[in-house]
Amino acid sequence: MSLAAAIPAALTRIAGAANVLTKQEDLIPYSFDGTAALRQMPGCVVLVTMREEVAAVLKVANETKTAVVTRGSGTGLSGGSLPTPDCIVLCLARMNRILELDRANLTLLAEPGATTQAIADAASAAGLFYPPDPGSMKISTIGGNVAENSGGLRGLKYGITRNYVMGLEVVLPDGEVLWTGNKCVKDVAGYSLKDLFIGSEGTLGVITKILLKLIPKPSARKTMVATFGQIVQAAQTVSDIIAAQIIPCTLEFLDRTTIRCVEDYAKVGLPLDCDALLLMETDGHPASVAEEADKMLQIAQKNGALEVRAAKDDAEATRLATARRSAFSALARVAPTTILEDATVPRSELAGMIRFVEEVAQKYRLRIGTFGHMGDGNLHPTFLTDERNQEEMHRVEAAFKEIFEEAIRLGGTITGEHGVGLAKKGFLPKFAGDAQMRVMRELRRVLDPSGILNPGKMF
Amino acid sequence: MSQSFLKGLDYSVVQQCMHCGLCLPTCPTYDATKLERNSPRGRIALMRSIADGQLDATRAFADEMYFCLGCLACMTACPAGVNYAELFENARAEAEASGVLRSPKRNLIRNLTLKWLFMDLNRLQLAGRLLRLYQQLGLEALVRRLGLLRLLPKRLQELEAMTPRILPEFSADLIAPLTPAVGHKRYRVVLLTGCVQDLIFSDINRDTVEVLSRNHCEVVTPQDQLCCGSLHAHNGEYELARQLARQQLDRIPPGQFDAIITNAGGCGSHLKHYHTLLGDDPIYRERAAIWDRKIKDIHEWLGEIGIEPVQSGSQNGQFDKVSDKVEDKVKDKVKDKVKEEVDEVVTYHESCHLTHGQKITRQPRDILRAIPNLKLVELPESAWCCGSAGIYNIVQPEMANQLLERKLKHIQSTGATTVATGNPGCLLQLINGAAAKGMNLKVVHPITLLAEAYRCSAP
Ligand SMILES: Cc1cc2nc3c(=O)[nH]c(=O)nc-3n(C[C@H](O)[C@H](O)[C@H](O)COP(=O)(O)OP(=O)(O)OC[C@H]3O[C@@H](n4cnc5c(N)ncnc54)[C@H](O)[C@@H]3O)c2cc1C
Ligand code: SF4
Ligand code: SF4
Numbered sequence: 001m002s003l004a005a006a007i008p009a010a011l012t013r014i015a016g017a018a019n020v021l022t023k024q025e026d027l028i029p030y031s032f033d034g035t036a037a038l039r040q041m042p043g044c045v046v047l048v049t050m051r052e053e054v055a056a057v058l059k060v061a062n063e064t065k066t067a068v069v070t071r072g073s074g075t076g077l078s079g080g081s082l083p084t085p086d087c088i089v090l091c092l093a094r095m096n097r098i099l100e101l102d103r104a105n106l107t108l109l110a111e112p113g114a115t116t117q118a119i120a121d122a123a124s125a126a127g128l129f130y131p132p133d134p135g136s137m138k139i140s141t142i143g144g145n146v147a148e149n150s151g152g153l154r155g156l157k158y159g160i161t162r163n164y165v166m167g168l169e170v171v172l173p174d175g176e177v178l179w180t181g182n183k184c185v186k187d188v189a190g191y192s193l194k195d196l197f198i199g200s201e202g203t204l205g206v207i208t209k210i211l212l213k214l215i216p217k218p219s220a221r222k223t224m225v226a227t228f229g230q231i232v233q234a235a236q237t238v239s240d241i242i243a244a245q246i247i248p249c250t251l252e253f254l255d256r257t258t259i260r261c262v263e264d265y266a267k268v269g270l271p272l273d274c275d276a277l278l279l280m281e282t283d284g285h286p287a288s289v290a291e292e293a294d295k296m297l298q299i300a301q302k303n304g305a306l307e308v309r310a311a312k313d314d315a316e317a318t319r320l321a322t323a324r325r326s327a328f329s330a331l332a333r334v335a336p337t338t339i340l341e342d343a344t345v346p347r348s349e350l351a352g353m354i355r356f357v358e359e360v361a362q363k364y365r366l367r368i369g370t371f372g373h374m375g376d377g378n379l380h381p382t383f384l385t386d387e388r389n390q391e392e393m394h395r396v397e398a399a400f401k402e403i404f405e406e407a408i409r410l411g412g413t414i415t416g417e418h419g420v421g422l423a424k425k426g427f428l429p430k431f432a433g434d435a436q437m438r439v440m441r442e443l444r445r446v447l448d449p450s451g452i453l454n455p456g457k458m459f
Numbered sequence: 460m461s462q463s464f465l466k467g468l469d470y471s472v473v474q475q476c477m478h479c480g481l482c483l484p485t486c487p488t489y490d491a492t493k494l495e496r497n498s499p500r501g502r503i504a505l506m507r508s509i510a511d512g513q514l515d516a517t518r519a520f521a522d523e524m525y526f527c528l529g530c531l532a533c534m535t536a537c538p539a540g541v542n543y544a545e546l547f548e549n550a551r552a553e554a555e556a557s558g559v560l561r562s563p564k565r566n567l568i569r570n571l572t573l574k575w576l577f578m579d580l581n582r583l584q585l586a587g588r589l590l591r592l593y594q595q596l597g598l599e600a601l602v603r604r605l606g607l608l609r610l611l612p613k614r615l616q617e618l619e620a621m622t623p624r625i626l627p628e629f630s631a632d633l634i635a636p637l638t639p640a641v642g643h644k645r646y647r648v649v650l651l652t653g654c655v656q657d658l659i660f661s662d663i664n665r666d667t668v669e670v671l672s673r674n675h676c677e678v679v680t681p682q683d684q685l686c687c688g689s690l691h692a693h694n695g696e697y698e699l700a701r702q703l704a705r706q707q708l709d710r711i712p713p714g715q716f717d718a719i720i721t722n723a724g725g726c727g728s729h730l731k732h733y734h735t736l737l738g739d740d741p742i743y744r745e746r747a748a749i750w751d752r753k754i755k756d757i758h759e760w761l762g763e764i765g766i767e768p769v770q771s772g773s774q775n776g777q778f779d780k781v782s783d784k785v786e787d788k789v790k791d792k793v794k795d796k797v798k799e800e801v802d803e804v805v806t807y808h809e810s811c812h813l814t815h816g817q818k819i820t821r822q823p824r825d826i827l828r829a830i831p832n833l834k835l836v837e838l839p840e841s842a843w844c845c846g847s848a849g850i851y852n853i854v855q856p857e858m859a860n861q862l863l864e865r866k867l868k869h870i871q872s873t874g875a876t877t878v879a880t881g882n883p884g885c886l887l888q889l890i891n892g893a894a895a896k897g898m899n900l901k902v903v904h905p906i907t908l909l910a911e912a913y914r915c916s917a918p
Contacts, residue, residue: 075479139484265540
């Protein structure tokens with residue numbers, strides 16, 4: 001059954017005809033997100049610019065029990081903003097103003113469609129710093145970041161999106177508006193509902209305002225690239241750095257395949273004759289930066305680094321980080337379909353996990369490129385495959401299953417930062433256990449009794 | 460039964476986009492509307508739907524392909540190596556073949572221009588002569604004064620105002636068929652004089668020959684040249700583009716020259732792909748491959764062979780004499796003052812097809828920096844389309860004007876009195892834009908500035 005004609009008509013009254021899309025040519029571009037091999041046509045798309053419109057759209061949906069899939073920029077990697085059949089896609093990309101930058105309290109208030117980059121730039125222009133920097137930051141929206149609780153390259157030292165959210169405005173499925181959190185550094189009045197909405201993947205409410213914490217800009221930084229003949233040497237370097245009680249801002253890893261793809265695209269002069277590369281960055285007070293950089297260099301050398309090179313200036317450091325951010329997309333140069341994994345383990349288990357992934361790839365005769373946030377224990381082994389090859393896709397699925405199970409066995413998680421969405425849905429019950437699943441289901445029922453928000457996602 | 464260009468394409472080209480969205484922030488049309496359909500990712504999804512047989516080449520599809528600027532900023536941004544240029548040309552060819560855009564008026568215009576006028580230089584020159592006559596005889600002024608234009612539809616009135624000034628001489632009147640190298644001859648090159656370029660910027664062709672000759676190149680400038688076919692390829696006339704390419708290869712045998720020089724970014728970007736165009740033509744295939752290797756944008760070629768230094772101009776010479784006599788402190792002041800007087804502040808606008816199509820970004824800046832008494836200031840968003848985009852400003856005036864406004868605002872923000880750019884379309888767009896705004900702005904080709912500088916300094 002297709003979307004009742006009354007729905008687009010009602011949405012048109014709310015947002016105007018120009019902002020309600022129903023033609024096939026308009027909808028096809030919304031039939032996917034950043035996740036490989038998932039496609040589903042929506043019933044219609046509505047683009048809104050105000051909270052009042054969001055509330056009105058949700059009311060219509062709630063009354064007619066029509067599914068709503070909230071969408072930022074559609075870069076999600078677990079199918080979170082993939083439409084459900086005949087749903088309304090509620091697109092917030094145009095609701096993108098930065099409303100306030102409070103220098104006295106070091107906070108920034110933004111609408112959900114503002115890009116992560118726009119927020120980082122606004123903070124930087126005020127001499128402040130918004131650290132979370134997912135690889136997609138140039139286009140991902142802050143709403144999407146909060147809904148997925150995204151990480152980034154600086155997670156190791158600065159934490160993830162959750163650590164910077166001080167308050168949220170959320171529209172509930174019946175159209176009621178809720179504020180949770182404030183500019184206070186401390187606030188223990190009632191449950192921390194704010195934390196419930198962070199990482200809720202569009203299933204509990206639509207976030208319409210976000211109050212973010214900013215911090216002072218570090219006065220110095222140093223970026224280094226270390227190369228190794230073996231992946232385990234890189235992993236050991238990371239473990240040793242952390243064991244030496246150094247918390248650098250970035251410890252990113254690329255394997256041989258990924259290095260080639262990234263260099264092919266970004267041309268930043270990455271060394272090509274190595275099996276593993278670590279991008280290491282420390283920031284803070286100049287004296288401590290120098291000291292930490294020195295120690296990291298020694299640790300890398302002790303672990304048999306082939307070469308350790310320092311970026312000569314800020315511009316080169318930025319180029320290196322930007323190149324690293326392109327890793328996932330760059331891998332698509334060598335295969336039609338790239339399916340990446342997000343399993344995360346405690347850092348002490350990293351070397352073992354890497355070996356396991358390699359074995360699994362061999363066992364199932366699959367090509368992989370691995371990169372990721374090594375310092376966070378969060379690697380992205382990426383299967384280089386072709387979605388049209390059914391037989392190989394089955395092998396990919398089987399390989400995934402083994403990797404997830406191993407991650408859980410090692411005390412890790414099935415997803416470190418990309419969320420459950422559709423991609424990990426089948427694995428959540430086993431990972432979370434009965435009690436957690438029951439509480440999550442009940443919470444969702446209370447907030448969204450008609451089950452209109454992103455139905456079928458997460459669980 | 461119409462031919463499907465997109466279905467005929469190698470599927471790996473169609474499938475290459477992994478919809479990461481990293482190209483979205485660089486796309487001018489997406490930036491303006493925030494509609495997925497107006498983004499590279501969305502357009503590629505539509506093309507793929509056609510290739511997959513899930514969508515027909517509808518009117519909406521065709522309109523979308525013509526709303527795309529073809530600026531190729533998305534190709535620079537794409538880490539996955541998506542060949543948007545090829546997709547785009549095939550998509551427009553698909554749109555044309557389907558016939559959904561056909562209308563008596565559009566057919567007439569296309570038959571007259573693409574299929575007749577731009578297929579033969581004599582016809583173009585004849586048209587140029589008529590237009591020149593109209594402008595020279597004062598008819599233009601008369602028509603404008605009498606308000607006769609008001610009789611025309613509004614769009615035509617606007618177009619009349621955009622009509623470029625036809626120069627009194629074509630390239631063949633200004634340039635000898637063979638120009639010897641100044642001093643020692645190191646290379647033998649041929650200059651492509653272009654079609655539009657030849658009518659309205661023949662002086663740039665002359666400047667190019669002068670600069671080449673000054674840099675040890677013997678320059679052959681054939682009198683009876685052709686349009687390169689880029690206009691045809693970008694507007695869905697694939698067969699005509701192939702026809703022109705073959706004729707070009709017949710007239711200018713690539714094997715006889717060290718380099719084939721073009722000074723128009725838009726043409727160069729197309730000229731470098733004759734081999735793709737004629738890859739299935741057993742007679743021309745090989746010659747096309749040699750052609751592709753020899754085609755050089757003028758900036759690129761000068762970057763390769765290195766340019767003769769330019770002595771600083773006469774004013775500076777005078778200043779040296781003055782300064783010898785005055786005391787140090789005064790000298791500095793005088794120096795500043797003289798500097799103010801002699802320095803021309805120039806900014807550089809990147810033609811899309813030079814920077815995104817050919818990845819030539821450094822060389823034009825190097826050339827500008829090599830010119831004494833010229834100060835280069837960077838233009839914010841220098842690689843953002845100015846809205847010219849071939850004939851885009853004629854068919855999509857609204858979007859084109861938005862982009863032009865944005866570009867002019869940035870130019871103004873630099874305080875530059877001169878803007879340099881390496882493509883006739885951009886030159887025209889900026890000249891018209893500056894005139895309409897009453898801006899006192901010199902719009903020139905970088906090579907013209909270099910030629911002027913050489914003229915001031917004896918060889
Ligand atoms: C190249 C690339 C690199 C990436 N790198 C990283 C990385 O380093 N770290 C990382 O964590 N992720 C990364 N990602 C994943 C992705 O970019 C993030 O999950 C991002 O936060 C998604 O933002 P978005 O605006 O695209 O959201 P979308 O994909 O549109 O939506 C994501 C989810 O959030 C929900 N949602 C969106 N906006 C709202 C709102 N306002 N209210 C309620 N729910 C909402 C949607 O319903 C959906 O479930 C990467 C993706 C790509 C393509
Ligand atoms: S064109 Fe390239 S950058 Fe854009 S979505 Fe596709 S893969 Fe990503
Ligand atoms: S060519 Fe330009 S306008 Fe067209 S999709 Fe690419 S970036 Fe956008």
